[in-house]
Amino acid sequence: MKRLCFEIDHHRLLTTILLLREKLNNRMINVNVSLYGSLARFGGGRHVAQVDVELESNSGKADLLTHLDIPENERGYLFINAVLCEVPGISTGANELLNDGDHIGIFSVDRLYPYQYRDGLPMSDGLRKTLHEHGAVHHSYR
Amino acid sequence: MAKQILRIDMAKLTATYENVPERWSQWAGRGLTSAITCDEVDPLCHPLGPSNKLIIAPGWVTGSPAAPSSGRTSFGGKSPLTGGIKESNAGGLSGQMIAKLGLAAIIIEGTPAKGNWYTLVVSKDGVKFENAADLVGKGMYEVDELLWKKYPKTAVIGIGQAGEMKLSNAGISVNDPENKPGRYAGRGGLGAVMGARAVKAMVILDAGGPGVEIKNMDLFKEGRKKLTESIMEHGLTKKGGGLNSFGTAVLVNILNEAGGLPTRNFSAGQFEGATKISGEAMAEVCEKRGGEGTMGHGCHPGCIIKCSNIYPNESGEAIVSCIEYETTWAMGANCGIDNLDFIAQMTRECNDIGLDTIEAGNTVAIAMEGGLFPFGDEVSALQSFDEIRKGTPLGRILGQGVEATAKAFGVSRVPTCKGQSMPAYEPRAVKGIGVTYATTPMGADHTAGYTIAPEIAGVSGKLDPLSDEGKAELSLTFQAATAFIDSSGYCLFIAFPILDIAKGWAGMAESVAGVTGQAITGADVIPLGKQILKMERLFNERAGFTAEDDRPPEFMRNESLPPHNVKWTITNEQLDSVYAWVHEGEPA
Numbered sequence: 086m087k088r089l090c091f092e093i094d095h096h097r098l099l100t101t102i103l104l105l106r107e108k109l110n111n112r113m114i115n116v117n118v119s120l121y122g123s124l125a126r127f128g129g130g131r132h133v134a135q136v137d138v139e140l141e142s143n144s145g146k147a148d149l150l151t152h153l154d155i156p157e158n159e160r161g162y163l164f165i166n167a168v169l170c171e172v173p174g175i176s177t178g179a180n181e182l183l184n185d186g187d188h189i190g191i192f193s194v195d196r197l198y199p200y201q202y203r204d205g206l207p208m209s210d211g212l213r214k215t216l217h218e219h220g221a222v223h224h225s226y227r
Numbered sequence: 228m229a230k231q232i233l234r235i236d237m238a239k240l241t242a243t244y245e246n247v248p249e250r251w252s253q254w255a256g257r258g259l260t261s262a263i264t265c266d267e268v269d270p271l272c273h274p275l276g277p278s279n280k281l282i283i284a285p286g287w288v289t290g291s292p293a294a295p296s297s298g299r300t301s302f303g304g305k306s307p308l309t310g311g312i313k314e315s316n317a318g319g320l321s322g323q324m325i326a327k328l329g330l331a332a333i334i335i336e337g338t339p340a341k342g343n344w345y346t347l348v349v350s351k352d353g354v355k356f357e358n359a360a361d362l363v364g365k366g367m368y369e370v371d372e373l374l375w376k377k378y379p380k381t382a383v384i385g386i387g388q389a390g391e392m393k394l395s396n397a398g399i400s401v402n403d404p405e406n407k408p409g410r411y412a413g414r415g416g417l418g419a420v421m422g423a424r425a426v427k428a429m430v431i432l433d434a435g436g437p438g439v440e441i442k443n444m445d446l447f448k449e450g451r452k453k454l455t456e457s458i459m460e461h462g463l464t465k466k467g468g469g470l471n472s473f474g475t476a477v478l479v480n481i482l483n484e485a486g487g488l489p490t491r492n493f494s495a496g497q498f499e500g501a502t503k504i505s506g507e508a509m510a511e512v513c514e515k516r517g518g519e520g521t522m523g524h525g526c527h528p529g530c531i532i533k534c535s536n537i538y539p540n541e542s543g544e545a546i547v548s549c550i551e552y553e554t555t556w557a558m559g560a561n562c563g564i565d566n567l568d569f570i571a572q573m574t575r576e577c578n579d580i581g582l583d584t585i586e587a588g589n590t591v592a593i594a595m596e597g598g599l600f601p602f603g604d605e606v607s608a609l610q611s612f613d614e615i616r617k618g619t620p621l622g623r624i625l626g627q628g629v630e631a632t633a634k635a636f637g638v639s640r641v642p643t644c645k646g647q648s649m650p651a652y653e654p655r656a657v658k659g660i661g662v663t664y665a666t667t668p669m670g671a672d673h674t675a676g677y678t679i680a681p682e683i684a685g686v687s688g689k690l691d692p693l694s695d696e697g698k699a700e701l702s703l704t705f706q707a708a709t710a711f712i713d714s715s716g717y718c719l720f721i722a723f724p725i726l727d728i729a730k731g732w733a734g735m736a737e738s739v740a741g742v743t744g745q746a747i748t749g750a751d752v753i754p755l756g757k758q759i760l761k762m763e764r765l766f767n768e769r770a771g772f773t774a775e776d777d778r779p780p781e782f783m784r785n786e787s788l789p790p791h792n793v794k795w796t797i798t799n800e801q802l803d804s805v806y807a808w809v810h811e812g813e814p815a
Contacts, residue, residue, distance in 0.1 A: 119480070119502065121481075121507060122469070122473075122507065125507070131510075131511055132473070132507035132508075133502050133508065133511075135502070162481060164485060166790070167484060167791060169485060190480070190481075192480070192481060192484075194462060195462040195469040206485050206486075206487060207656070207793075
């Protein structure tokens with residue numbers, strides 16, 4: 086029986102592993118999420134929780150919410166990098182991609198956020214368009 | 228029995244009762260303090276001089292049976308901080324008791340012989356002028372305690388050392404149901420106006436008073452029912468809702484996420500320690516430490532929202548009640564401090580010395596920027612209040628507020644409008660509130676333009692929240708609605724349910740109509756509010772204010788605010804349009 090014999094090239098193996106890891110890393114992103122009020126329980130907190138979430142690199146907001154398993158009717162205001170993206174009852178831009186290092190803040194539906202403190206605030210194009218079409222500005226759209 | 232005006236002359240030490248003149252008869256609360264100030268105070272007088280007056284007035288429905296969350300007391304006069312007209316209102320025990328004595332307002336005027344301080348004891352039998360020598364130099368915790376030993380279960384209105392020194396940041400304290408001095412008519416330095424009248428404290432005994440006359444009980448009950456149901460239905464104001472669970476500091480995290488939480492003297496819009504100073508964090512501390520600590524505390528009898536809190540130390544003993552949103556922001560994010568225990572102690576210092584927490588926190592931030600001590604130095608920040616209490620030269624500068632302190636320390640980033648520092652909403656990030664800061668007769672004041680849904684208030688069109696267009700009209704509408712609510716005696720937080728629930732808006736107006744007999748409906752709210760604003764605006768004009776006083780501070784046009792890197796973009800022409808209507812129809 087012919088004996089299989091080969092030499093391991095350690096340097097080549099290490100390079101391959103590093104390349105594979107880099108490739109894998111490129112397929113994943115990390116986002117930081119703050120959960121407020123009753124939503125904190127989805128991050129292991131009592132009234133406020135902060136968690137880091139790893140997602141596929143082409144993930145959007147909807148993927149994050151699915152990952153966190155937060156019911157839609159419990160969600161209120163949602164910010165991505167200080168830009169208002171959701172208000173109670175209006176969710177837009179579900180497929181907009183998240184980027185590595187993004188911060189997302191999600192509030193339970195009972196948050197106090199009066200109109201005049203939103204007026205003039207940066208918001209996503211999708212939410213702006215939807216609110217503009219809606220006409221009247223409410224505290225809640227439920 | 229018709230309501231009366233109680234006029235107290237501190238020069239003669241006399242008290243007289245007057246019928247409410249026709250020209251003031253429609254007003255209460257802010258509307259009445261502003262009407263009296265306009266009629267009786269020389270706009271050009273020195274705020275601490277003998278011509279200024281302190282006017283105290285409960286709202287239209289204050290003291291009426293079970294009107295929900297309606298215990299506000301308005302305090303008015305010419306402001307030492309702004310030089311303009313001022314109304315500042317507080318919760319606590321005083322409003323309901325003054326109203327039950329059948330008083331529409333108390334006017335305190337004149338100056339007594341130098342060196343004498345007084346406690347005014349107001350009851351159904353008149354006013355007693357008691358020597359207050361035993362209270363002078365004492366903080367409000369001790370003053371409240373001493374006065375309750377003599378007059379238990381009464382309302383106590385008073386000033387701490389700041390008011391005695393006539394500092395421009397001196398507020399007026401009202402005791403809460405636990406007889407603690409946590410309820411302040413803080414803004415604008417009216418504590419110094421009370422000090423200038425040499426009144427250290429007032430005790431209000433309502434026993435045997437005539438109560439509040441209800442002109443149309445059926446209408447009042449109908450309005451009260453609608454409003455109460457709306458408050459209890461709304462997610463923010465109901466039992467277990469946002470305000471009840473986390474207090475007003477529920478706003479910390481949301482403004483921070485939005486990039487609109489002023490940080491380190493308005494140099495950034497987000498604070499990395501925001502979660503640690505938020506209402507959610509307060510609730511966790513109260514739950515963990517227990518004892519006297521609690522959220523959901525009511526600041527006056529009959530409040531059904533209960534957004535106050537009692538913050539405990541590690542042993543569960545109360546440090547202070549309460550830490551409001553503006554307080555935890557001013558002492559916290561704006562000073563780079565993320566330690567709630569220190570914020571609680573600084574708040575207690577303010578309540579004891581008699582300081583407005585917004586102006587005080589902003590002043591500490593200015594001192595930090597000026598190099599007195601670094602941002603985040605919580606120990607030095609807390610110690611700085613001792614300087615004010617003792618009346619050291621440094622303390623007297625800090626006690627004058629932001630503008631004086633900025634001059635003393637050579638700071639040019641000065642977040643004020645009309646001499647009063649801004650509250651916890653960055654106007655470069657939240658442009659709508661900035662128009663109100665700049666144009667309200669009160670100086671930078673978030674409560675001057677509170678929440679009224681644009682469609683309810685009659686603002687037309689599809690408002691683009693990102694556009695500068697329409698901000699002037701919107702701000703005016705908010706300011707007018709707020710002036711009405713400030714006159715009603717209702718807490719401003721009823722604004723949330725009356726925004727979202729139509730019957731609440733109607734209920735508020737109907738309850739006012741039921742008490743007063745005036746034909747007020749929801750449609751009258753904005754026009755009546757504008758009448759109040761016009762009085763206030765004209766007083767300021769006579770005091771020398773011009774359009775140039777309706778401007779945001781210069782640095783906001785020049786410095787970009789992270790994280791959005793935005794500057795103030797609303798034009799002066801837009802700002803001038805907010806009050807252009809005041810002189811419409813007048814000859815050129």
